Amino acid sequence: MELDEDIQTTQRGFHCNLCVVNIPNKPSLEDHVKGKKHQHLLRLRAQRKAQEQNSVFVSGFKPDTSQTDLKEYFAQFGPVSDVIMDKQKGVYAIVEFSEPQNAQAALAQLQHQLNGLKLRVKPRERKDFKLASRGKHDSKTHQISLDKLNYELCKTSSVNEQMLKVVESFELKDNEKKGRDLLVQLLQEVFTEFFPDCQIVPFGSSVNSFGIHSCDLDLFLDLENTKGFQACAKSSEAQTGENQSEDCRSEDSILSDIDLSTATPAEVLELVAVILKKCVPGVHKVQTLSTARLPVVKFSHRELNLHGDITINNRLAVRNTRFLQLCSGIDSRLRPLVYTIRLWAKQKQLAGNLSGPGPLLNNYALTLLVIFYLQNRDPPVLPSVNQLKNMACEEEECIIEEWDCTFPSQPFIVPPSKNTEDLCTLLSGFFTFYSKFDFSASMVSLRDGHVLPITDFLQSDEEAVNTSEASGPKPKRSSAPKLGPMNVLDPFELNHNVAGNLNERTQKNFKRECCEAEKYCRSLQYQQKSTKGKFWGLVRLFVLPSEAGPRSHVDPEKIMEVSIPFKAAVLPEPLRAQLALAGKGFRGLWFVKVCSAVHMVFHEVLKCSPLAETQTTAVCQNLDKADRDGNEMEVNNNQSVEDSGLQAKGETGKKRPLTVEEEGPSTSTVIQAKKPKLDADLEHPEPVHWIWSQSNRVWAGRRKVRRDLLKTSDETSKPEGGCVDIESRVTQSIVEKEEKLQNSLEFEVHAEVVGGNESTEVVLRFHPSHDTAGVFQDFFHFLESFLPKMAETILGRAGS
Missing domain, CATH: 1.10.1410.10 (Poly(a)-polymerase, middle domain)
Known part of the structure; x- marks a missing residue:
């Protein structure tokens, strides 16, 4: 297929500049280009481009000018479809016509006048279309805001001074603190009228000594004293028959409509929102979030230009x-x-x-x-x-x-x-x-x-x-x-x-x-400070990722590995309990569980044939069998740790060289059902070594085969074992339909567990030993995502 202007060729495949995604190969590229997201963005970009051509930028009108006034004026040049005004940043508007020739007619007129003022009419600014991503900041905006700071940082004489300059540049100034204090006092006065004896307590960035400009004002509305006041007032009313508390304060307030001892947080926050909207000057954009982890009322204040939150259960x-x-x-x-x-x-x-x-x-x-x-x-x-x-x-x-x-x-x-x-x-x-x-x-x-x-x-x-x-x-x-x-x-x-x-x-x-x-x-x-006026110290440390330049090139021979990270959250309860009992030796137990899952993926899911099964592999198979029988893996106490298949050597997390000789015959690791956990010393298990043979392209076209398989299977014939059995049937279908490789692909897999001084994970290193067809790179690329997901799935159903 011919590449369009949005597709860029990279070392690892392709990159779509429109969707901002990487694509590994041409078949995936074809699917991406025809996909809903790419086609939607193409239509959206064309629509935005048409809007720019049909629009003009207008400024110079009076602040009280309405959208209707502008629409009526520019209607003389043709139908106006929309008028977008922004009076917060400045008095300007975007006038959008139905046709581009209408916009050209408005631009062709040399002078425009509305309500006695001359209007400035210019072509609308043309902007490159970019996919807006939620949660990611605009790097240009942040870089512009840091330009002045970078200049100041470079003038200092040491990193120590630079760090103090960062604090000075971002910390809340005295006038900002005073403005926030005045707002807290105002809120205290207003809320006391409705909730007697309540307290407005600021917390968070505004007062914890780490606040920055425009940080939110977090407030806690303490109603404990108010609850006591309300209970006292009700008791007094019951005794005297009058709606008056002991201290002669009338309860003719919002408390007459709500019982704080039984009201839900959502009900109280709704009242707080009403008070903010109707009784606090300058407050707007009030919003109640009653379903959040901590229910809150959000608001903004115009004069102080800040956002605030009020909670009632956040001591x-x-x-x-x-x-x-x-x-x-x-x-x-x-x-x-x-x-x-x-x-x-x-x-x-x-x-x-x-x-x-x-x-x-x-x-x-x-x-x-x-x-x-x-x-x-x-x-x-x-x-x-x-x-x-x-x-x-x-x-x-x-x-x-x-x-x-x-x-x-x-x-x-x-x-x-x-x-x-x-x-x-x-x-x-x-x-x-x-x-x-x-x-x-x-x-x-x-x-x-x-x-x-x-x-x-x-x-x-x-x-x-x-x-x-x-x-x-x-x-x-x-x-x-x-x-x-x-x-x-x-x-x-x-x-x-x-x-x-x-x-x-x-x-x-x-x-x-x-x-x-x-x-x-x-x-x-x-x-050290640069003597040539170059960026140094914190300035270079703050460089945005996109401006840091390409990362150092990694030799392809050194990246043929797949990592399976330790994820405690996804493990089933029985396995979590076993790992908890294993104590410091949990990595050894988890490693053998992962090796058992990896063995299952290669042997049962991908239909690979073992060419050289080490004793450690046999241990993994025995472990899997023991899991099905409800037993737990143990190391025989009659054997020394050095003789077992899981050894404790070296420092925590230290990577050890993987050699076949190191894994000599071992018969000491056995399955027992009596002891509840691994020995505490088994923190550093021996590496595992496999040699596999693959005769079919089981990685090619799996999506389509899986989709067709699920479509043609009725509810009664669908696999009961979840995605593991489904993927096994997908592989079997490919094996039955596709021709075999001319020469089987043979590859070695070395597995070891690391942790302590680095993140706990199982590292699988791959080495093709026989690849005359040149297909191992594609197979490895498939395994990079498929193997960790499948191993995690198998671990997740362990003990179920």
Whole structure:
């Protein structure tokens, strides 16, 4: 097929500039071009282009000019289909005609006059059509806003000064703080009229010492005293028979229509929204979100040009705010680090969900990551939450919703840190710390000040209440935190993962950008000011991904590997329980489970033939059989660890060379049903080695075969085993219809598990040993996405 102007050829296939997607091969390209999305965008682009040709830009009219006035004036040149006005940014309008010749007629007239003023009429600006993506910021807008900052940063003499300059540039100024304080006072006065003795308590970025220009104003409406007032008033009314409270204040207010002790949060928030709309000057765009995780009323304020939120059930957030205030008061280096890392994360598109909930880091989670890093410096910069708890006096004890939120109220109570590292060193250390962090198999715990193993959170809800011995009183709620690619435990609400919204891509991007930043921080461009006026220090660190240039080329021989990451959230409950019992040895058990799943994919789903099955492969088959029998895998205690198929050698997460000799005959790994878990030392299992042979192009045309198979199968004949059995039938159908390869494709697979100093995952390395037909590259490209998904599916049904 002939490529159109939207399709660009790349080293790995094709790229569609219109849809902003990569396409691996020509068959997929044909399907993409004919697809609904591409065709829709083609029509949309043509429509936008026609609108530009039919429109003129108009300015110079009076502010009180209406759309009707403009439409009536320009109707003399032809039918006007629409008038778009924008009076917020400036007095201008876009007048769209029905035909392009009408717009040309309006432009041909030299002078235009409306209501005594001369109008400026120009052609509408032509813009390149781009696919708008939710959640991704406009890099040009952000770059323009940083131009002045970059200039100021380059004038400084050190990275330390640059970080302080970042704080100065972004922090809330005194006049902004004063404006917010006045608004809080106004809201307090208004709401007190309707909810006597209530309190408006600000929290979040505005007051936690990490606020930036135009950050939201988060408010907590505390109605506890109001509930007491209402109960007292009702009691007094029952005794006296009058609608008056004991302190002679009339209850002729909004409280007459609602009982706070029985009202739902949604009902109370509706009343809050009404008060905001009708009684608070300058407030507009009031919206109630009663179905959110924390129900909230959103609003905007015209004069202050800020957005605000009001909640009624968020005491923990207020306490979190005071905790961040305390941390910034304990050590002055925290604020520059947080401001700098937040800006870095935003520029690298790792943080800042512009459309509300999204898969990126929020500022709170990012700040906790910085604090946790400082807790783990040697010596520590900040103490753990448990250490802070022990420094508090009895009067400072605080229990909220049965979570222990105790810490000192003043920073001078905390002894100063013995750590004397400067900001430049600490920033570099942050990237080093998280570039080697095992996110998927660890839980970041600021309360303990160190990593907690993920196995502590794989138990059933009833067993997973306490995360550590010193985690405070046992709450009634026993739900475990949501596990995901990145796990950051809230310091007080110990069943809340503040990074639970992240997806696997964001976690990988975060770690990759940390690795890139760690490498850059070792260079002189980071540490020393340029004598030639070039960008240096933080300026180069903040470079947008699109402007950083192409990444270093990787040798194709080194990328023939597929990774299957550890995903605790998708594992079935029986397997989670086994891993929890395995303790530190969970990687060994999980590795064998994954190897069993991979073996099943190659042998049963893709119909590969084993040419050389090692004893380890046989172990995987035995394990699979044991799973079906309801048994658990164990290592025979009569054999030494060195003799077993799963060995404990080297440091945690250290990659070991894979050699066939290392996997000599082993008969020590057996299946037993008595002991409930693996030995705790089995953290580093031996690599697994397979040699497979494939005789058919089982990867070619699978979508069409699968679609036809599902269409022709009735409900009674459809496979009962889900997508695994479906994919097996797809392969069988291809084998029956397609001709065999002239020479079978033979390839080796080496599998090993890594973790500890890197993300826990099973790495599968592929080496074609016989590929005269030259088809292995296509087969490997298919396996890159197919193999992890199928292995995850098989693991997900384990124990079911």
